[in-house]
Structures are given as structure tokens and as C-alpha cells.
Amino acid sequence: MKTYFVRTFGCQMNKHDSERIAGMLETELGLHEAETPEVADVVVFNTCAVREGAEERLRGHVSSLKAAKTGDNPDVIIAVGGCIGQRDGETLLSYLPHVDIVFGTHNVGSLPSLIASASESRSATVEVLSEGTEFASDLPSVREHPWHAWLPITVGCDNFCTYCIVPYVRGRERSRPIEEIVAEAEKLVADGVVEITLLGQNVNSYGRDLYGEPRFPEALRRVAATGVRRLRFVTSHPKDLSDETIAVMASVPEVCRYLHLPVQSGSNRILKAMNRKYTRESYLALVDRLYTEIPDLAVSTDVIVGFPGETDEDFEQTLDLIRRTGVDQAFTFLYSPRAGTPAAELENTVPREVMQERFDRLVTVVQSSAFAKNQRFIGTTQEVLVEGTSRRDDTVITGRTESNKVVHAPLPEGASAASLGGTFVRITIDEAQTWFLSGHFKG
Ligand code: SF4
Known part of the structure; x- marks a missing residue:
């Protein structure tokens, strides 16, 4: 079974594009998500040119795949899209020669066909359009x-x-x-x-x-x-x-x-x-x-x-x-x-x-x-959309209020975090830190 891995840098627009990229790779090419880029057959980097850090991280990530490409995973296809792909086009291959596909912000929808042609020809493919017609x-x-x-x-x-x-x-x-x-x-x-x-x-x-x-x-x-x-x-x-x-x-x-x-x-x-x-x-x-x-x-x-x-x-x-x-x-x-x-x-x-x-x-x-x-939230009861469990403790749920505050609260006895994901719960806030609120389920 062939697999893919998508790594996203930058803003929400890129996160959204990455969800679409994953959707196309699954529905059009029948790929499944891999756990790590090192074992994937197709690795897509959806890049950001707005901040210096994101650009440096891209170079680091692509370089670390070089070992897989010259070792255990020689057929891996590496694609770079997003803002750096759009900005640099073919030039990108001069500083990241292990990349197989460069695509831009205006042709996300072409990625499946670019992957198909790159895997057939085994040569680098660059397609960057100056403007797009699709959302x-x-x-x-x-x-x-x-x-x-x-x-x-x-x-x-x-x-x-x-x-x-x-x-x-x-x-x-x-x-x-x-x-x-x-x-x-x-x-x-x-x-x-x-x-x-x-x-x-x-x-x-x-x-x-x-x-x-x-x-x-x-x-x-x-x-x-x-x-x-x-x-x-x-x-x-x-x-x-x-x-x-x-x-x-x-x-x-x-x-x-x-x-x-x-x-x-x-x-x-x-x-x-x-x-x-x-x-x-x-x-x-x-x-x-x-x-x-x-x-x-x-x-x-x-x-x-x-x-x-x-x-x-x-x-x-x-x-x-x-x-x-x-x-x-x-x-x-x-x-x-x-x-x-x-x-x-x-x-x-x-x-x-x-x-x-x-x-x-x-x-x-x-x-x-x-x-x-x-501090204004202490003592109030907030409607919280549950996102999952805390990274440090799987008996504590984490979610967000309407005002985008992160809230942590211990799971009530007998409740399962999996069944609460994506639901709204009512949490009374007991403590307010700089970046999160803590509370308990309102009975
Ligand atoms: S030019 Fe850049 S920073 Fe200014 S509004 Fe547009 S996206 Fe935002």
C-alpha cells in the first residue's frame, strides 16, 4: 500500500491547502497517510515564505530526507509547494536538488498529475503558474x-x-x-x-x-x-x-x-x-x-x-x-x-x-x-468545544472557549475523552494562567 506524508509550514491558508492535498492524494491516487516522512512514498512540503524560520526548517527537513532517498527509500517522491515553491520555481532545485516536484500556490489541484508524471519519468518536474483559476x-x-x-x-x-x-x-x-x-x-x-x-x-x-x-x-x-x-x-x-x-x-x-x-x-x-x-x-x-x-x-x-x-x-x-x-x-x-x-x-x-x-x-x-x-473568567461557566486530551495527561480534556481560550478540565468519572471530541461541554473556570484556563465540568 502506497503512502504519503504532508508537512505544513505557515498560516491557516496553508493548513487548509494541506487538507486539500491530503484529500486528493487519498481519493485520486489511493494513498494512505504514513506515520513519518522517512517511510512515505510521497512527501509533500507545503511551505511558507513569510517568516525566515519556516524557510530554514524546510531546508532542514528536505535535507534529512536525503538519507532516505539515497538509502532505504530511493523511490520516494519529494514535492515542494506553497509560497516558497511559487516564489522560487525552478531555482529551488539548485539549492534542494533532491526535490522531484515544485508546484505553486495557484496549482495545488495539479499535484496528483505531477506526482504521476514524476514517478513515470523519474526526473524533476516544475509547474508554477502566475495566477490561478480555482479555489x-x-x-x-x-x-x-x-x-x-x-x-x-x-x-x-x-x-x-x-x-x-x-x-x-x-x-x-x-x-x-x-x-x-x-x-x-x-x-x-x-x-x-x-x-x-x-x-x-x-x-x-x-x-x-x-x-x-x-x-x-x-x-x-x-x-x-x-x-x-x-x-x-x-x-x-x-x-x-x-x-x-x-x-x-x-x-x-x-x-x-x-x-x-x-x-x-x-x-x-x-x-x-x-x-x-x-x-x-x-x-x-x-x-x-x-x-x-x-x-x-x-x-x-x-x-x-x-x-x-x-x-x-x-x-x-x-x-x-x-x-x-x-x-x-x-x-x-x-x-x-x-x-x-x-x-x-x-x-x-x-x-x-x-x-x-x-x-x-x-x-x-x-x-x-x-x-x-x-482573570475575568474565574468563577464563570464557559461553553468549551472539546479538542482532545491534554498532551501531559490523558485524563484531562482540552478545548477552546468562544473567545479562543484554551481550557483544561479533568474528565468526569466514567466519561471517555474519545466520545467528547468535537462536542460542547460546560466548564466552570477555577484558575486562570497566562495561556490557559483550568476548571471542572459543571454538573
Ligand atoms: S500584504 Fe501581507 S501583511 Fe499586508 S495585508 Fe496582505 S497578507 Fe497581510
Whole structure:
């Protein structure tokens, strides 16, 4: 029996593409999932070019397969797709010569035929298209969790933030027709999915290219009405989050009271250099408006530390903004230049040790904000979607609240974790740590 292994780097869009890749390999090629890449007949790396770490990890993983290819597993087919495949195309073979297939972000659906031709010809195959016509959702899928589904509503991005490679590797923004989105959501719900996450590089600009069609608030309303229990969405660009979307979040119970709103910097000078098209004042006003309309909203953000030209004063403004917004979580990154982006050409780079020192201070502020915000849950009873058992203790379930908080609770006597996966349980919170809540089943 032939097997496959898919390793995913990067964002939710890549996770979604990987579920489609697994679906095609199973239904079109009849492959089964292998436990490790070393024993698989086909290994697919779905890559990310946004962060430096993901690129380095790809090189490490492909190199470690070299031993299998020159030893026990000479017929293994190694395919590299995603953003690095799209960006580098044939060049990728010059630094990773053991790769058999390079494909891009626009032709995920061609992978089965590329595998068939690579295994026949035993020579490297490169197929990277400059733009795509399909949404990966049209393809079969093997979902990581049967109760959760990613649902792309846009692909690509028109924003051209100066540090970001996405518009160059995912192309210009394209929106799916709303009827197609709703039909897919209905199918997912019928299939037992209880939580859907709408996906797009900037979901808030959904529909802008579908002249006269409904925009994002309407898409939220329509998908919420399909019978799904929880509806999430990522990512929101602060410049495009409308009052109407906030009103839908505040009034439609299926739409989770959780928002990921990347700020990247608290300094107007740096925001301008990043081409983010909002100011610290407008971001703070937006967050105020959100908390006014949705007082129990949980907010997370992204911050890049050490963008070229960032001074101590710029960074202090970032710290101040993070304190003032009271974030529940922040994904923090040290700036690293991405070849092909305008920021990669900027001089006045921040020394590594200065970046690291700022980063450490930011993490401390984020942790204290997250800890303080979690205290509000103590004594409350939360509806938790069970994801499985804790990695450390299989008698403790782990799941998430509507506000995306991880919750741990001991299994009640006689209950089995397997039967609770994907169900909603009520947990009373006894303790709040920085990154998780602990509690007990409400009787
Ligand atoms: S909004 Fe900016 S950071 Fe996000 S994908 Fe588009 S260009 Fe990249």
C-alpha cells in the first residue's frame, strides 16, 4: 500500500491547502497517510515564505530526507509547494536538488498529475503558474478535525505591506461568490462540522472585486445562518474593519467574540514605512469602538519588532499601544527581510541584540496583559468545544472557549475523552494562567 506524508509550514491558508492535498492524494491516487516522512512514498512540503524560520526548517527537513532517498527509500517522491515553491520555481532545485516536484500556490489541484508524471519519468518536474483559476475548496479534503473546517472566502492580497511577500506569491485578491461559500458551509454543517473559520489574507475586504455583490458582513450573516455553532474569521486588516462587521459580531450569536487584529507597530512613522494605511490613533479608536460594542471581546494581534529604522521611541509607542489595547494574545516576531519585498531594500537596520532586547520586553508586556485579561473568567461557566486530551495527561480534556481560550478540565468519572471530541461541554473556570484556563465540568 502506497503512502504519503504532508508537512505544513505557515498560516491557516496553508493548513487548509494541506487538507486539500491530503484529500486528493487519498481519493485520486489511493494513498494512505504514513506515520513519518522517512517511510512515505510521497512527501509533500507545503511551505511558507513569510517568516525566515519556516524557510530554514524546510531546508532542514528536505535535507534529512536525503538519507532516505539515497538509502532505504530511493523511490520516494519529494514535492515542494506553497509560497516558497511559487516564489522560487525552478531555482529551488539548485539549492534542494533532491526535490522531484515544485508546484505553486495557484496549482495545488495539479499535484496528483505531477506526482504521476514524476514517478513515470523519474526526473524533476516544475509547474508554477502566475495566477490561478480555482479555489482549493473545490478539491476533496481530509480535515485535521472532523468538527472544524477552514473555508476560504478570498485568496491573494492587494495591500502590499512593504515587509510582506504574500501579494507576490498568492497574487491579487480574489473573492469567491457568496453562493459558493454558503453552499460549501451548508455541506460542511451537514457533514458534522460545528466550527467554521472563514479564511482570507484580509477577510474584511471580501467582495470588493465582486462589483455589486454582498460584502463581508453579509457573508458572515449568511454563513452564520447555515446552522454552524461557531463562526470565526482570519485575518482582519484594521483599515477595512467596518462598523457593520462589528455590529454583526455583536449581534449574531454564532460569530465568536474573538478578533485577530494585527497592528504590527504602535509608531505612526513605522506604520507608514510598512504601508499599513492606518495610524496608532485610528487603531486605538477602533479597539475602543470594539470594546464598547462587544465588552467581552477577546483580541489578539501581531507585532513585528525591529523593522528597519525603528528607534527606541518607536518601540516605546508599540509597548504603550499593547498596554492600552489590553490584548489577550500577541504573536510577536523579530523582523527579517524577505527577498523581493520593498522593505528588504531599506537601510538603517536594527542590530540583532537591540531587536532581541525589545522583543523580550514586549513579550513580558504581552504576558502580563494576557494574564490580567484571563482573570475575568474565574468563577464563570464557559461553553468549551472539546479538542482532545491534554498532551501531559490523558485524563484531562482540552478545548477552546468562544473567545479562543484554551481550557483544561479533568474528565468526569466514567466519561471517555474519545466520545467528547468535537462536542460542547460546560466548564466552570477555577484558575486562570497566562495561556490557559483550568476548571471542572459543571454538573
Ligand atoms: S495585508 Fe499586508 S501583511 Fe497581510 S497578507 Fe496582505 S500584504 Fe501581507
